[in-house]
Amino acid sequence: MTLGGTPLVTHAVRRLVATGGVSHVVVVVPASHEDEFADVLSEFADGDVPVEIVAGGAERSDSVRCGLRALDRECDIVLVHDAARCLAPPSLVARVLAALDDGADAVVPGVAVVDTIKLVEAREAQTVVASTPARAALRAIQTPQGFRRSALLAAHACGADATDDAALVELAGADVVVVAGDDLALKVTTPLDMVLAEHLLAADDAVAGEVTDTHPRGQS
Numbered sequence: 537m538t539l540g541g542t543p544l545v546t547h548a549v550r551r552l553v554a555t556g557g558v559s560h561v562v563v564v565v566p567a568s569h570e571d572e573f574a575d576v577l578s579e580f581a582d583g584d585v586p587v588e589i590v591a592g593g594a595e596r597s598d599s600v601r602c603g604l605r606a607l608d609r610e611c612d613i614v615l616v617h618d619a620a621r622c623l624a625p626p627s628l629v630a631r632v633l634a635a636l637d638d639g640a641d642a643v644v645p646g647v648a649v650v651d652t653i654k655l656v657e658a659r660e661a662q663t664v665v666a667s668t669p670a671r672a673a674l675r676a677i678q679t680p681q682g683f684r685r686s687a688l689l690a691a692h693a694c695g696a697d698a699t700d701d702a703a704l705v706e707l708a709g710a711d712v713v714v715v716a717g718d719d720l721a722l723k724v725t726t727p728l729d730m731v732l733a734e735h736l737l738a739a740d741d742a743v744a745g746e747v748t749d750t751h752p753r754g755q756s
Contacts, residue, residue: 549563563589597692597704627718641687645716681702
């Protein structure tokens with residue numbers, strides 16, 4: 537899919553590379569689609585940051601493990617990012633990296649939840665509210681998520697699958713630090729998301745270079 541005429545994955549890689557703090561990008565793609573993605577990402581072929589394409593696995597966590605195996609052995613900091621969050625700005629990536637530099641083993645960006653969230657359960661033929669978590673304690677988690685490689689490998693050693701890598705680190709008993717997220721890091725999933733992302737891209741391009749840190753949301 538394209539945004540402003542450019543594939544989402546290209547936007548995502550451009551913004552990672554633009555941080556200046558990323559030395560190697562591994563793009564994990566559906567098996568048998570490597571050539572297609574190589575063509576889409578050909579602009580990075582001669583760049584200073586190597587962009588490698590590898591085939592993924594059956595589940596999300598399987599694909600992350602495929603990406604981990606492709607990394608240089610010297611790499612001790614890993615960012616796991618969704619191409620669907622293609623507008624995540626370099627400033628957000630820098631916040632995650634800074635928290636890792638400060639000693640965290642795992643870091644996620646999060647934004648404050650504006651809706652009231654209900655935990656529900658099935659009861660006979662109905663879905664009913666089981667509880668209402670305090671909204672002030674909730675965060676909607678984004679990517680890129682950052683990890684010390686050793687902590688991420690230990691979390692994946694269990695072989696489990698999860699909707700994000702931070703959940704595996706939590707299960708392994710390690711702390712996950714939360715830094716302020718960013719409105720631009722929305723996950724492009726639905727047609728409405730595409731409309732919003734087009735507007736955000738146009739607005740961000742219009743003010744590019746005018747500010748250092750754009751659209752911060754949420755508190756650590």
